[in-house]
Amino acid sequence: MTTKLEFSLDQIDYQILRIMQENARTNNADIARELGMAPSAILERVKKLEQKQVILQYNAKINPDALDQKLLSFIFIKAQDPIGTQKVGILLAKIPEVQEVHDIAGDDGYLIKVRTNDAAGLVDLMRNSLGKIEEIISTRTTIVLETVKEEQKLVIPTED
Amino acid sequence: MTTKLEFSLDQIDYQILRIMQENARTNNADIARELGMAPSAILERVKKLEQKQVILQYNAKINPDALDQKLLSFIFIKAQDPIGTQKVGILLAKIPEVQEVHDIAGDDGYLIKVRTNDAAGLVDLMRNSLGKIEEIISTRTTIVLETVKEEQKLVIPTED
DNA sequence: ATAATAAAAGAATTTTATTCTAAATAAATT
DNA sequence: AATTTATTTAGAATAAAATTCTTTTATTAT
Numbered sequence: 001m002t003t004k005l006e007f008s009l010d011q012i013d014y015q016i017l018r019i020m021q022e023n024a025r026t027n028n029a030d031i032a033r034e035l036g037m038a039p040s041a042i043l044e045r046v047k048k049l050e051q052k053q054v055i056l057q058y059n060a061k062i063n064p065d066a067l068d069q070k071l072l073s074f075i076f077i078k079a080q081d082p083i084g085t086q087k088v089g090i091l092l093a094k095i096p097e098v099q100e101v102h103d104i105a106g107d108d109g110y111l112i113k114v115r116t117n118d119a120a121g122l123v124d125l126m127r128n129s130l131g132k133i134e135e136i137i138s139t140r141t142t143i144v145l146e147t148v149k150e151e152q153k154l155v156i157p158t159e160d
Numbered sequence: 161m162t163t164k165l166e167f168s169l170d171q172i173d174y175q176i177l178r179i180m181q182e183n184a185r186t187n188n189a190d191i192a193r194e195l196g197m198a199p200s201a202i203l204e205r206v207k208k209l210e211q212k213q214v215i216l217q218y219n220a221k222i223n224p225d226a227l228d229q230k231l232l233s234f235i236f237i238k239a240q241d242p243i244g245t246q247k248v249g250i251l252l253a254k255i256p257e258v259q260e261v262h263d264i265a266g267d268d269g270y271l272i273k274v275r276t277n278d279a280a281g282l283v284d285l286m287r288n289s290l291g292k293i294e295e296i297i298s299t300r301t302t303i304v305l306e307t308v309k310e311e312q313k314l315v316i317p318t319e320d
Numbered sequence: 321a322t323a324a325t326a327a328a329a330g331a332a333t334t335t336t337a338t339t340c341t342a343a344a345t346a347a348a349t350t
Numbered sequence: 351a352a353t354t355t356a357t358t359t360a361g362a363a364t365a366a367a368a369t370t371c372t373t374t375t376a377t378t379a380t
Contacts, residue, residue: 007226020220024184027337029367038329043369045327054226059219059312060180066167066214067314072262074234074271086308093309101308102232111234111302115314142271148246148261149253152219152312154227154275187368189336198360203338205358321380328375335368345358350351 007054012037014156016045017054021153024058069115072144073122077110077130078137088135095129097121167214172197174316176205177214181313184218229275232304233282237270237290238297248295255289257281 009017015035019026028046032039049055064070079088092101092112100113116122122141130136169177175195179186188206192199209215224230239248252261252272260273276282282301290296 009226017220017222021222022219024218024220027367028369039368040330040370041328052226054223056221056223058184059182059221060177060184061216061219061312062177062181062314063214063216064314066169066212067316069314074262074264086306089308096313096315098309099312100310102234102304102310103306103308104234105303105305110308111304143265144262144271145265146246146263148249148263148270149258150260150262152221152259153256154222154224154229155256156227187336188338199337200339200361201359323380324378326375326377328373330373331371333368333370335366337364337366339362339364341361341363343358343360346356348353348355350353 007052009054013045013049013054014158016042016049018156020046020055021156064115068117071116071118071122072147073114073116074142074144075112075114075126075130076104076140076142077112078107078139079110079133079135080108080137081135088133091133092130095125097125097129167212169209169214173205173209173214174318176202176209178316180206180215181316224275228277231276231278231282232307233274233276234302234304235272235274235286235290236264236300236302237272238267238299239270239293239295240268240297241295248293251293252290255285257285257289 012035016031019031019034028039028042031046032042035042046055064072077088077092081087081089086103089101089103089110092098092110095114097114097116098112099115100111102111103109104111114122114125116125126139126141130139172195176191179191179194188199188202191206192202195202206215224232237248237252241247241249246263249261249263249270252258252270255274257274257276258272259275260271262271263269264271274282274285276285286299286301290299
């Protein structure tokens with residue numbers, strides 16, 4: 001079910017990825033200057049990286065506080081999915097406040113990451129959204145007091 | 161210790177954030193067209209959103225498979241920090257493969273999110289990086305089999 | 321070596337970003 | 351309610367960047 005994709009990135013691609021990972025709004029001209037190449041060449045490569053699905057998307061990281069979303073929680077969910085499906089996972093993914101849904105090893109579970117305004121918002125979500133999913137057997141919630149680091153930067157290889 | 165910041169966003173700001181959250185490379189001209197405003201006005205607002213720390217950064221989401229990082233894990237870490245400090249959290253944050261570090265409620269713990277090439281890479285990390293942090297009492301690792309959803313999009317209010 | 325393929329540079333054109341000023345709107349003060 | 355003040359937006363002009371196309375260079379395979 002997993003499609004095998006062929007990537008094949010060289011050192012220049014890695015450099016572009018490194019720059020884009022730091023600031024996705026860096027323009028071609030700047031990247032070109034930094035790498036000592038022509039802007040047109042950079043453009044070609046960036047387009048290829050997008051086509052090859054190496055770069056999946058560009059997103060703006062918004063301050064949760066600015067939107068008054070002060071509570072971050074992780075919830076372990078035990079569920080009885082029909083074997084081989086991710087029915088529950090797909091339902092969980094549809095909830096807007098749920099940022100991540102991971103199918104985890106051991107006791108038929110999911111781990112989800114949820115952002116709500118406050119504790120009341122979390123309770124609401126558990127009652128109204130999770131409560132609607134019948135396959136869920138139990139949940140265990142972990143409240144985040146403070147986030148020290150939150151990035152999605154990958155470690156980019158130096159040599160090949 | 162928490163700095164109280166004043167945001168104060170209007171409906172236009174929300175629309176800009178909505179667009180930027182979907183595609184951070186959307187240019188001012190396009191946003192202006194979509195919102196029926198002048199590009200200069202959009203530029204002003206985007207700059208202000210950056211200044212006010214509403215938009216924190218722009219990042220490119222890179223396909224972990226393209227960099228051969230196939231294993232995602234969450235690790236609960238029990239540690240004895242000096243009271244009121246996050247010494248361990250700060251040390252954890254320095255490990256490049258650690259994407260997230262959350263200080264969680266209950267038994268002096270952290271929850272971290274880690275991306276490695278494979279199981280061997282995870283073992284290495286636990287031995288070489290976590291192993292160096294003496295304050296760590298114990299760890300409990302959860303392996304992700306498959307990720308159904310992984311975004312950091314926030315729910316943006318419709319009215320105010 | 322030579323041909324074939326792919327990548328990069330360079331130049332020209334289109335589009336966008338940016339700056340500045342003026343107009344309009346909203347907020348505050350009297 | 352009227353006037354002032356501040357904020358926001360539009361519009362025009364310029365600078366910068368994106369994009370396209372052609373030529374050149376580099377790579378790879380035969």
